Amino acid sequence: MTQTFRRTLLAIALACASVTPSVNAASVPAQQQTQVPGYYRMMLGTMEVTALYDGNTMLKTSLFHNISEPDMQKLLARMFVDSTSGIQTAVNAFLVNTGTHLILVDAGTAQCFGPTLGKILGNLRAAGYQPEQVDSILLTHLHPDHACGINDQGKAAFPNATVYVAKAEADYWLSKEIAQKAPEAAQPMFKLSQEAVAPYETQGRLKRYAPGDTLFPGVEAVSTPGHTPGHTAYLFSSEGQNLLLWGDIVHSHSLQFAQPKVTLEFDTDSKQAIATRLKVFADVAKKQLWVGGAHLPFPGLGHVRAEKSGYAWVPVEYAPVNSKKP
Ligand SMILES: [Zn+2]
Numbered sequence: 001m002t003q004t005f006r007r008t009l010l011a012i013a014l015a016c017a018s019v020t021p022s023v024n025a026a027s028v029p030a031q032q033q034t035q036v037p038g039y040y041r042m043m044l045g046t047m048e049v050t051a052l053y054d055g056n057t058m059l060k061t062s063l064f065h066n067i068s069e070p071d072m073q074k075l076l077a078r079m080f081v082d083s084t085s086g087i088q089t090a091v092n093a094f095l096v097n098t099g100t101h102l103i104l105v106d107a108g109t110a111q112c113f114g115p116t117l118g119k120i121l122g123n124l125r126a127a128g129y130q131p132e133q134v135d136s137i138l139l140t141h142l143h144p145d146h147a148c149g150i151n152d153q154g155k156a157a158f159p160n161a162t163v164y165v166a167k168a169e170a171d172y173w174l175s176k177e178i179a180q181k182a183p184e185a186a187q188p189m190f191k192l193s194q195e196a197v198a199p200y201e202t203q204g205r206l207k208r209y210a211p212g213d214t215l216f217p218g219v220e221a222v223s224t225p226g227h228t229p230g231h232t233a234y235l236f237s238s239e240g241q242n243l244l245l246w247g248d249i250v251h252s253h254s255l256q257f258a259q260p261k262v263t264l265e266f267d268t269d270s271k272q273a274i275a276t277r278l279k280v281f282a283d284v285a286k287k288q289l290w291v292g293g294a295h296l297p298f299p300g301l302g303h304v305r306a307e308k309s310g311y312a313w314v315p316v317e318y319a320p321v322n323s324k325k326p
Contacts, residue, residue: 038119039127040299041321044290045238047218048097048321050127051292051299054108054149055117058086063265064255066274072255072262079254087252091145092300093120094245094292095129096236101216102129103136105234105245106294107149110157112192120149121157134158138215139165140247141228142173142193143266146294149196156199163200164215166223167208169230172268174201224249224280226273227266233280235289243290243301249280250313251295257281258310281311 038053061072061083076083093106108120121131137158139147142165150157172178174197179190200206209215211223215234222233224246233246255262260277263270284291285306293300302315 037126038123038298040301040316040318041127042301042316042319043321044096044236044243045241046099047236047238049236049243049292049301050095050097050129051301052093052095052108052120052123052127053298054091054093054120054123054145056088056090057113057117057145059089059251059264060086064252065263065265065270067255067259067262071259075255075258078258081254087254089251089295090298090300091117092292092294092296092298093146093149094300095124095127095134096219098216098218098236098238101136102134103138103216103219104134104158104161105138105292106140106146106247107137107157109145110148110151111153112144112148117145118149121152131158132160134161136216137161137163138219138221138234139163139169140233140245140294141169141231142196143189143228143248144192144196146247147193147196151196151199154199156203156205161200162205162207163197164207164209165197166221166230166232167210168223168225169228169232170206170208172229224276226269226271226276227264228268231276241290242287243292244280244284245292246280246284247294249277250293253293253296253313257304257313258307260310282306285311 040051042049064072081087091108093104093108096103109117111118124131137150150163173190173193182190197206209221213221215221218237220235222235224231224233227248231247233244236243250256251264260281261274263273267273281304285304288303291302291304296313297315299316302313305312305314
């Protein structure tokens with residue numbers, strides 16, 4: 001080190017030491033304490049996928065079955081989840097612009113639940129789209145946290161959209177006879193789903209499709225029953241890339257990837273739900289498909305990796321939309 005250089009370094013050090021912080025508490029701006037808009041975008045081949053955040057809710061630990069309390073606490077601690085007031089669960093929907101259709105998969109809760117939810121419409125607008133532009137809505141199932149959002153205070157929230165539901169799902173939740181025979185605790189579920197689809201049904205814009213029906217080019221319905229009788233995932237494919245929007249295959253990423261046999265109170269058929277989850281996990285892990293989940297941490301997009309025992313969730317890495325293009 002030359003002497004001149006040493007002297008320069010010494011001068012800089014002295015200058016730095018003599019600088020006193022010029023910012024005082026009075027000039028610090030107020031904290032914003034608002035979250036960024038709840039949408040996240042990625043391309044799937046030529047399709048544009050926008051994850052939309054509806055909000056979050058806390059699920060009581062007692063709603064999860066098929067796992068002991070100590071085992072549950074161990075898994076939650078491993079994922080740094082404080083479950084004192086429940087397990088945080090996101091509610092997501094997905095908007096796919098295929099180039100020929102603007103398709104919404106699930107629609108969130110609208111006004112059916114508390115103030116921490118019901119933000120799909122706001123986030124859809126923030127993402128640069130209008131509800132009138134959506135031409136098709138594919139529901140994974142008719143539970144209110146997926147279907148309520150198609151309805152805005154008795155009117156179609158998406159006035160130009162046709163709603164698609166698997167026949168088995170519609171036949172169950174929209175049946176007055178089955179609703180009447182259902183236990184009292186399940187009655188609100190039937191009522192909310194029937195109210196949600198009513199404006200579309202009146203206008204002949206509720207379509208019940210059969211298993212195996214191709215809905216749109218590059219969009220396939222994949223039957224995934226168990227959580228509900230006609231629960232359906234949607235496989236979007238473009239230029240060799242595939243994304244499975246799987247609805248409610250998972251309600252807690254902290255518990256059900258490690259132990260896929262953990263079930264949720266609201267599963268209509270828990271045995272079938274386990275079988276479906278195991279099948280879907282094995283399939284998406286083997287084929288390395290993109291996955292989008294309604295109750296995975298926002299944006300709910302990522303991959304599933306097989307572990308020695310169970311599976312692991314690998315979330316998408318934040319990136320510009322066309323990161324691979326020059
Ligand atoms: Zn759900």
